Amino acid sequence: MIPARCCLRFLPPPPFTHAAQPDAAAVCFPPPETSEDRISQLPPDVQRTIVSKLPVKDGVATAVLSSRWRWIWSSIPLVLDDAQLRPAGAYELDDDEDEDEDTEAAEYLSRAVVGDKVSDILRSHPGPFRSVRLTSSPASSLRDWLLTMAEKGVEELVVLNCEWPTALMVLSVELLRCESLKRLHLALCQMPRLAVPGWPGQRRAVRFPNLQQLVLCHAFVPISDIGGFLAGCPALEVLAFVESCGVPQYIDAFCPMLKCLLFWQFKPVKLTVDAPRLERVILWRTNQFFIPPRTRVIIRRAPNLRMIGYLEPKLHVLESGDTVIKEGTRPNPDAMLPSVEILAVKIRFGVREDERTLMSYLRVFPNIRTLHIQSAPGPLHLEDEDAGGAFWIDGIFSSIKCISKIKKFSFYDFYDMGNDSELLFIKSIAQACSSLEHMLIAISASIMEPPSWLKSRLMDAMSEVEWASEASMLDIVTGNHKEWEYGTASDQSLSDPFEYI
Numbered sequence: 001m002i003p004a005r006c007c008l009r010f011l012p013p014p015p016f017t018h019a020a021q022p023d024a025a026a027v028c029f030p031p032p033e034t035s036e037d038r039i040s041q042l043p044p045d046v047q048r049t050i051v052s053k054l055p056v057k058d059g060v061a062t063a064v065l066s067s068r069w070r071w072i073w074s075s076i077p078l079v080l081d082d083a084q085l086r087p088a089g090a091y092e093l094d095d096d097e098d099e100d101e102d103t104e105a106a107e108y109l110s111r112a113v114v115g116d117k118v119s120d121i122l123r124s125h126p127g128p129f130r131s132v133r134l135t136s137s138p139a140s141s142l143r144d145w146l147l148t149m150a151e152k153g154v155e156e157l158v159v160l161n162c163e164w165p166t167a168l169m170v171l172s173v174e175l176l177r178c179e180s181l182k183r184l185h186l187a188l189c190q191m192p193r194l195a196v197p198g199w200p201g202q203r204r205a206v207r208f209p210n211l212q213q214l215v216l217c218h219a220f221v222p223i224s225d226i227g228g229f230l231a232g233c234p235a236l237e238v239l240a241f242v243e244s245c246g247v248p249q250y251i252d253a254f255c256p257m258l259k260c261l262l263f264w265q266f267k268p269v270k271l272t273v274d275a276p277r278l279e280r281v282i283l284w285r286t287n288q289f290f291i292p293p294r295t296r297v298i299i300r301r302a303p304n305l306r307m308i309g310y311l312e313p314k315l316h317v318l319e320s321g322d323t324v325i326k327e328g329t330r331p332n333p334d335a336m337l338p339s340v341e342i343l344a345v346k347i348r349f350g351v352r353e354d355e356r357t358l359m360s361y362l363r364v365f366p367n368i369r370t371l372h373i374q375s376a377p378g379p380l381h382l383e384d385e386d387a388g389g390a391f392w393i394d395g396i397f398s399s400i401k402c403i404s405k406i407k408k409f410s411f412y413d414f415y416d417m418g419n420d421s422e423l424l425f426i427k428s429i430a431q432a433c434s435s436l437e438h439m440l441i442a443i444s445a446s447i448m449e450p451p452s453w454l455k456s457r458l459m460d461a462m463s464e465v466e467w468a469s470e471a472s473m474l475d476i477v478t479g480n481h482k483e484w485e486y487g488t489a490s491d492q493s494l495s496d497p498f499e500y501i
Helices: 004-010 024-028 044-052 056-064 067-075 101-124 139-152 173-177 223-231 352-364 401-405 421-432 451-463
Strands: 078-081 129-134 154-160 183-187 213-217 238-242 250-253 260-264 270-274 280-284 295-301 307-311 316-320 323-325 342-347 370-375 408-414 438-443 473-477
Touching (some): 004 154, 004 213, 044 056, 044 067, 056 101, 078 101, 101 139, 139 154, 139 173, 316 352, 342 352, 421 438, 438 451, 451 473
Parallel strands (some): 078 129, 129 154, 238 260, 250 270, 280 307, 307 342, 370 408, 408 438
């Protein structure tokens, strides 16, 4: 069972923290030795700016300073992080630490205190709410608050059921009609079931006309409802499923404005994409422990798709149009995806099915400029036909159009575990990519021998290669290099989120 606190790393950070505003209270309150109140003499806009920078509990406190200040806090769009309302000295449980009866009781009391304060704030503030982050409040109060926020208008909402798995929190239907929402992050919550349209008195439409970002982290959505849910989000640009235990199993992403589709440690059975503005599809660790069947990734229409990865032949079956891309597939022109410039693939070198499927992928994407390859551990004992690296012979890429256009190539987790397939593949890339400008090889941190020895052998081996591009630069990195994280994958400002070394 995943602890609630593990989900915090998948949620956006608090808008304000005490550390970011260490002297905020000192700015607003005159020193005790003087009776002169210069802050109250500032223009109203400046006063509003000052209060808006304060943590919520200090912002509320300004309302009791004087009648001059009472209106300021309530006139500012609310920014609320309930973690800032925890009692001083409240016990914070680490992810790897067990709870006992004392800490459970302390946490219960802390949530009760936070719940009372949040209730007072939401009741006293007239709205609108610019950002509300609820990660430390009792689940029993969340439903009532969601109704209040839907009525008063909230733009950004983060909800984490911190009492999971003790309490299951089903969202209120009213939240699904919150037309002011622009960003919604839900963790360890359950969507209310949508009744079948047309049933007497049972029509519950989803109306999120302004919702641009939706992140579901262990948020359970009934299989039959995901299509109706997305249909009510015409402005949706970012859709992410994080550690969602394969629910829903079937996802039809028919979204006219969708730009980014992200699956992080989430394995649906079938994903169908029909999104004219989609730019990136990111799949990562769709299932750490492979459970059949493989996920069908069907690209119906995505004329602006710029990047896709990490595709894994072991876990995914890629379909473009009506063509299944598998080993030996030579797709027709209608199945090609010419808009894709960045491709990331994770394969088991030495496993022929994976290697041949990679060749089929390269035929589907004729205009790749950046190729990322991650090596995955293969079976301990390969079949005779799979043994060795003879597959990657010189000239194997001669019929692959995209090879001459690749400018950047990265190879992650180089193992060299008695299997020369990895090295022969890298050499073949160097010999075939006539436009290659930069090649990066990252040696796996899990190898048994000193990484410096392997780096030296790699340098010697690559020095013997007749490179197709004289302008190519080779970098080989060793040690515990930076791992790819959810924050990197979900960062829309990065032109290439797969470039994580």
